[in-house]
Amino acid sequence: MGLADHAARLSFVFAAVSVLGCVETDAGRGGGEVRGERALDDLASGSCVDMCGGESNDGCWCDAQCESYGDCCGDYAPVCVGGGDGDDAAKADEPEGGDGGGNPPPVGAVTAQQLLDLTADCDRVPGTELFRTDAGKSRTIEICRLEGAIWWRADADIDCDGGKSSPCTEDPWYQPETSSKDSKGNFIDSATVPHFVVPMAGDGFFPKDFGIKTGWGGYGSAGAIIYEGKLLYAPYADAGPRGVLGELSAAAAAVLGIPNHPVSGGVASGVTYIVFTGDSYVDPIESREAAETLGAQLAAELVANN
Numbered sequence: 001m002g003l004a005d006h007a008a009r010l011s012f013v014f015a016a017v018s019v020l021g022c023v024e025t026d027a028g029r030g031g032g033e034v035r036g037e038r039a040l041d042d043l044a045s046g047s048c049v050d051m052c053g054g055e056s057n058d059g060c061w062c063d064a065q066c067e068s069y070g071d072c073c074g075d076y077a078p079v080c081v082g083g084g085d086g087d088d089a090a091k092a093d094e095p096e097g098g099d100g101g102g103n104p105p106p107v108g109a110v111t112a113q114q115l116l117d118l119t120a121d122c123d124r125v126p127g128t129e130l131f132r133t134d135a136g137k138s139r140t141i142e143i144c145r146l147e148g149a150i151w152w153r154a155d156a157d158i159d160c161d162g163g164k165s166s167p168c169t170e171d172p173w174y175q176p177e178t179s180s181k182d183s184k185g186n187f188i189d190s191a192t193v194p195h196f197v198v199p200m201a202g203d204g205f206f207p208k209d210f211g212i213k214t215g216w217g218g219y220g221s222a223g224a225i226i227y228e229g230k231l232l233y234a235p236y237a238d239a240g241p242r243g244v245l246g247e248l249s250a251a252a253a254a255v256l257g258i259p260n261h262p263v264s265g266g267v268a269s270g271v272t273y274i275v276f277t278g279d280s281y282v283d284p285i286e287s288r289e290a291a292e293t294l295g296a297q298l299a300a301e302l303v304a305n306n
Contacts, residue, residue: 046073052080052288063286080288110299112231115224118306119144119151119272128204131245133157133268141245143205147305148298150210151274154246156227158253159238160262163191168250171262179239183218183284188237193286194252195237196223196273202242210277212236219281222294226272227256233295235282236275246271276302 046058055061056073062080066072073079122144130139133155141154160168162178168191178188188195198207198214198221207213213236214220220235225248232255240247248271253260258267276298282291 048073048076048079052292109296110303112226112229114303115231115274115299116226116272118146118302119153119274125150125205129243131199131203131205131243133244133246135241135244139243143245146274146302148278148302149274149276150212151272152245153270153272155268156253156256156258156266156271157247158260158262158265159195159197159240159247159249160190161238162187162189163250164189165191167191167261167265173262178237180214180220180235180237180285181216181218182286185216188249188286190238190249190251192251193237193249194232194234194255194288194291195220195249195285196225196234196252196275197238197240197247197249198236198275199240199244200242210275211279212275212277213281214239214285218285219283220285222276222280222282222291222298224272224274224276224295224299225252225256226274227258227267227270230256232256233291233299235285235291237285245273248273274299274302 046056046060048056048060048062052062055063058073060066060073060076061071062073062076066076122142123146125143125145128143131141131143131152131154132139133141134157141152143150143152145151158167160171160173161175163169163171163174168174176187178190180188182188182193198212199205201207212221220237222233222235225232225234232252234248234252237249238247248256248258250260250262250265253265256271258271259265276295280294280298282294284290
């Protein structure tokens with residue numbers, strides 16, 4: 001599809017979303033209350049703990065659209081996005097394998113260390129070349145395999161494509177499109193949706209051979225990202241350059257405690273990416289709850305089978 005076709009399609013989508021946004025109601029709010037009209041005091045007192053990706057039990061919201069509607073719960077930023085007020089304190093108290101919002105893992109949940117133990121040795125995917133962390137750098141990174149996943153350990157560059165707010169509005173390499181779209185037909189907002197990047201096919205690595213996919217249908221393969229004891233389950237939502245590994249969204253970086261500015265952020269090493277293989281996908285791709293639920297299930301299977 002040419003640039004002109006992309007522009008026309010985007011204009012149509014944004015116009016449709018704008019129209020729908022004016023009339024959207026939610027039966028769960030009682031009497032068809034229009035979203036965005038709740039009193040500010042009611043919103044501030046609500047919480048997003050265990051509610052990221054949807055409506056809180058308190059009546060406020062914890063999804064990527066709440067900032068546009070102005071109906072986010074008071075703790076939406078530190079709990080669901082990271083980088084908000086109080087985020088550092090939450091991370092400092094977070095047990096290993098927590099969800100990045102200060103919440104301990106459920107009883108019996110797989111921990112970050114259990115997953116890292118599976119990556120102590122690399123069984124390299126046959127036929128793959130060594131990959132780079134950045135274009136022009138030496139080839140040093142292996143893609144390794146487990147029963148039910150592939151993995152690599154690399155750096156973390158910041159993907160801001162599709163991002164509509166800070167820090168992505170400061171990205172000099174910004175692209176408005178991502179390889180996937182959300183359930184409403186919008187390109188993924190890398191400033192608010194935690195996700196990771198998989199390189200395009202090449203150098204002996206063909207993601208679709210492992211069932212690793214994303215696209216405009218609102219779905220993406222699940223994965224686990226681990227950094228300094230923190231564990232985040234997230235979808236594959238954007239394709240990166242062939243032969244290059246180590247990239248995640250600004251939102252994912254914030255949850256993991258990685259500086260998430262597109263120019264000055266990221267880390268040079270120490271990030272483990274585990275991508276679950278097969279035909280199970282995060283759907284809807286923008287839902288953090290869906291990513292956490294599927295990721296935890298697949299991680300438990302991975303530990304049991306390796």
